[in-house]
Amino acid sequence: xxxxxxxxxxxxxxxxxxxAGRVILTLEDVAHAAGVHYSTVxxxxxxxxxxxxxxxxxxxxxxxxxxxxxxxxxxxSGLRRGRTQTIAVIVADLxxxxxxxxxxxxANRLEESGLMSLISETQDDSARLHRIxxxxxxxxxxxxxxxxxxxGDGSTLLEISRQGIPLVLAVRNVPSTRLPAxxxxxxxxxxxxxxxxxxxxxxxxxxxxxxADVSSFVDRAWGFSxxxxxxxxxxxxxxxxxxxxxxxxxxxxxxxxxxRPLPSAIFAHNDLMALGALAVMRERGIxxxxxxxxxxxxxxPQVDRVQPALTxxxxxxxxxxxxxxxxxxxxxxxxxxxxxxxxxxxTLVVRESTAVPxx
Amino acid sequence: xxxxxxxxxxxxxxxxxxxAGRVILTLEDVAHAAGVHYSTVxxxxxxxxxxxxxxxxxxxxxxxxxxxxxxxxxxxSGLRRGRTQTIAVIVADLxxxxxxxxxxxxANRLEESGLMSLISETQDDSARLHRIxxxxxxxxxxxxxxxxxxxGDGSTLLEISRQGIPLVLAVRNVPSTRLPAxxxxxxxxxxxxxxxxxxxxxxxxxxxxxxADVSSFVDRAWGFSxxxxxxxxxxxxxxxxxxxxxxxxxxxxxxxxxxRPLPSAIFAHNDLMALGALAVMRERGIxxxxxxxxxxxxxxPQVDRVQPALTxxxxxxxxxxxxxxxxxxxxxxxxxxxxxxxxxxxTLVVRESTAVPxx
DNA sequence: GAAAGTATGGCAAACGTTTGATGTCCGAGC
DNA sequence: GCTCGGACATCAAACGTTTGCCATACTTTC
Numbered sequence: 001x002x003x004x005x006x007x008x009x010x011x012x013x014x015x016x017x018x019x020a021g022r023v024i025l026t027l028e029d030v031a032h033a034a035g036v037h038y039s040t041v042x043x044x045x046x047x048x049x050x051x052x053x054x055x056x057x058x059x060x061x062x063x064x065x066x067x068x069x070x071x072x073x074x075x076x077s078g079l080r081r082g083r084t085q086t087i088a089v090i091v092a093d094l095x096x097x098x099x100x101x102x103x104x105x106x107a108n109r110l111e112e113s114g115l116m117s118l119i120s121e122t123q124d125d126s127a128r129l130h131r132i133x134x135x136x137x138x139x140x141x142x143x144x145x146x147x148x149x150x151x152g153d154g155s156t157l158l159e160i161s162r163q164g165i166p167l168v169l170a171v172r173n174v175p176s177t178r179l180p181a182x183x184x185x186x187x188x189x190x191x192x193x194x195x196x197x198x199x200x201x202x203x204x205x206x207x208x209x210x211x212a213d214v215s216s217f218v219d220r221a222w223g224f225s226x227x228x229x230x231x232x233x234x235x236x237x238x239x240x241x242x243x244x245x246x247x248x249x250x251x252x253x254x255x256x257x258x259x260r261p262l263p264s265a266i267f268a269h270n271d272l273m274a275l276g277a278l279a280v281m282r283e284r285g286i287x288x289x290x291x292x293x294x295x296x297x298x299x300x301p302q303v304d305r306v307q308p309a310l311t312x313x314x315x316x317x318x319x320x321x322x323x324x325x326x327x328x329x330x331x332x333x334x335x336x337x338x339x340x341x342x343x344x345x346x347t348l349v350v351r352e353s354t355a356v357p358x359x
Numbered sequence: 360x361x362x363x364x365x366x367x368x369x370x371x372x373x374x375x376x377x378x379a380g381r382v383i384l385t386l387e388d389v390a391h392a393a394g395v396h397y398s399t400v401x402x403x404x405x406x407x408x409x410x411x412x413x414x415x416x417x418x419x420x421x422x423x424x425x426x427x428x429x430x431x432x433x434x435x436s437g438l439r440r441g442r443t444q445t446i447a448v449i450v451a452d453l454x455x456x457x458x459x460x461x462x463x464x465x466a467n468r469l470e471e472s473g474l475m476s477l478i479s480e481t482q483d484d485s486a487r488l489h490r491i492x493x494x495x496x497x498x499x500x501x502x503x504x505x506x507x508x509x510x511g512d513g514s515t516l517l518e519i520s521r522q523g524i525p526l527v528l529a530v531r532n533v534p535s536t537r538l539p540a541x542x543x544x545x546x547x548x549x550x551x552x553x554x555x556x557x558x559x560x561x562x563x564x565x566x567x568x569x570x571a572d573v574s575s576f577v578d579r580a581w582g583f584s585x586x587x588x589x590x591x592x593x594x595x596x597x598x599x600x601x602x603x604x605x606x607x608x609x610x611x612x613x614x615x616x617x618x619r620p621l622p623s624a625i626f627a628h629n630d631l632m633a634l635g636a637l638a639v640m641r642e643r644g645i646x647x648x649x650x651x652x653x654x655x656x657x658x659x660p661q662v663d664r665v666q667p668a669l670t671x672x673x674x675x676x677x678x679x680x681x682x683x684x685x686x687x688x689x690x691x692x693x694x695x696x697x698x699x700x701x702x703x704x705x706t707l708v709v710r711e712s713t714a715v716p717x718x
Numbered sequence: 719g720a721a722a723g724t725a726t727g728g729c730a731a732a733c734g735t736t737t738g739a740t741g742t743c744c745g746a747g748c
Numbered sequence: 749g750c751t752c753g754g755a756c757a758t759c760a761a762a763c764g765t766t767t768g769c770c771a772t773a774c775t776t777t778c
Binding site: 019024026027028038039042043046049072073074075076077078079080081 | 733734735736737
């Protein structure tokens with residue numbers, strides 16, 4: 001299997017090139033060692049092009065490459081191909097335990113297609129979202145998945161999509177954009193929560209609402225209110241806030257300070273807010289579920305560990321993540337035919353924080 | 360401010376080029392619109408090189424670039440410069456709530472230096488770690504920060520470092536490598552936990568240990584055992600497991616099944632394991648802290664919300680993240696002088712899950 | 719007013735890959 | 749014996765930046 005030595009155009013004596021202090025092997029080095037032209041190496045190492053090179057040459061090149069420890073430079077490859085094999089994943093809050101399973105299943109699915117995820121966090125700040133979008137676009141990511149979209153971000157997102165960058169929404173939708181989205185059916189989720197409370201006999205309820213410019217919370221509020229009205233119970237208004245523990249505390253305090261008579265049940269728009277409400281109640285000596293029932297949303301990891309264990313609406317987190325990744329892959333394969341949006345069914349998880357009202 | 364039109368070498372009629380279905384503006388396009396050479400545009404837009412171009416030209420170019428919406432292609436820039444402005448951040452478990460503040464402060468600090476973080480998760484699996492390392496290296500990240508290092512990964516990490524890729528350890532150290540690391544002082548942390556239990560009067564204790572090949576857990580175990588022995592209390596052995604809720608449950612069950620008499624206090628190597636222990640105790644009708652005290656580690660978000668609120672050792676999460684980022688930046692600036700490792704002081708946070716033993 | 723700087727902008731060669739176009743070699747078919 | 753076609757390998761031109769080196773033109777200095 002002796003091969004004629006190649007005379008590569010500018011090859012020096014050194015087997016490789018040092019750059020920015022680090023040793024970098026190039027196709028040229030492998031080609032030199034294997035005695036073939038570097039374009040042959042490129043083809044031999046690319047599964048899609050492997051047919052264009054003789055099987056024995058290919059085996060030889062592969063073994064040489066492995067021996068030398070060659071690794072293709074994805075930056076150069078990205079420049080040439082116009083594809084970086086990277087998907088930007090933009091989330092609102094990394095501290096929200098609900099995101100972990102979403103991100104994990106998403107990353108796993110993307111990895112199956114040879115894609116890597118570039119995760120960043122907006123901290124639910126639109127300015128930050130803008131910065132991040134510019135950043136990842138200038139990094140030429142192949143697509144963007146965001147779980148941080150607010151309704152007000154519609155025009156920004158549409159413009160990006162119009163630039164030809166595949167964009168998929170997950171968890172939070174922005175219906176006006178008609179972008180492919182994979183979410184939980186939040187209207188149904190709100191309704192589930194309401195029906196559970198109604199069936200227990202609650203007549204006075206309130207919501208701790210998430211931001212009014214995020215689809216999930218709007219939908220939850222809508223589904224809930226609608227069902228509550230249909231059940232002819234009374235709903236107290238207490239306003240909206242960020243979906244964080246702190247805001248849950250603030251809203252719950254305000255509710256307890258202003259609503260008379262007190263509602264007998266609370267629907268918190270996510271588990272963090274529900275935990276905030278529970279903390280306030282404990283502090284004020286109000287018992288849950290005896291005096292006030294609390295129901296959360298997301299079934300985040302560990303909310304079954306708190307006292308009382310939280311009744312909550314479960315979103316299929318893994319499925320949302322996997323599905324969003326799936327849709328992204330589909331969009332990359334045929335950009336002309338965006339996959340249809342999916343909205344997955346939530347389920348009710350009854351634990352200890354909801355019960356029949358006292359009176 | 361009229362400028363002579365440039366005759367760019369190969370400029371077509373089109374103001375820009377479409378690629379992979381997306382419109383991409385290049386330096387050439389901006390140069391054409393501004394009537395200068397594209398190398399001038401490059402310099403005008405690079406703050407470091409801006410001195411080499413006339414102030415008015417620069418202003419003009421900048422305004423044209425802004426008007427056109429030009430964004431530098433970081434892929435091409437990365438190829439040419441050999442720097443991608445990207446730092447790989449490798450964590451073991453995204454679901455560990457402790458990581459969120461670490462990652463956030465790290466990302467914020469990196470952003471200050473114009474760097475972006477590429478986050479991935481090993482799920483505490485060494486094979487996966489290898490895959491991820493190869494991935495990010497072939498993406499030519501400028502440096503790697505990992506919080507997922509196991510003691511057995513030493514040689515892999517050293518080899519990467521020897522390839523000239525700046526590598527910083529955070530949270531978990533691998534002392535044999537002498538790589539720059541930013542961790543919590545886990546020996547001190549273990550000691551704090553032990554001394555707290557001793558001071559309450561506990562004489563029979565046990566640890567729910569994390570993996571024996573992770574520095575943090577080895578150190579915690581060591582600091583704890585040493586102090587316990589010095590206090591001449593008795594320690595039960597129950598083995599080690601992954602630092603997850605599930606393993607906490609498994610170990611706690613085993614402990615309760617085998618240890619006689621039962622220990623009066625448990626030191627769980629992280630909060631998730633502590634939560635697992637609490638769950639087992641609730642299930643078995645063992646009260647905390649009355650019958651058994653439990654102390655955790657990390658002071659993860661929300662462990663003050665569980666019942667009973669968890670006594671724990673607090674690691675300065677934000678500081679670890681920020682400091683690790685800081686060290687990385689320093690390492691990038693002067694690769695010859697790696698910054699010294701730092702180990703930050705943990706503090707004890709006493710809540711409700713520890714108390715004086717019954718007898 | 720010539721020589722010697724000093725700004726400023728243009729030129730062109732990289733960076734490492736991918737890939738269409740172009741060989742070259744060989745066997746088969748007439 | 750010549751052509752044709754197939755199988756491989758090589759050539760060379762991109763991809764969009766950055767940047768050392770020149771070529772101007774404009775200032776300054778004696």
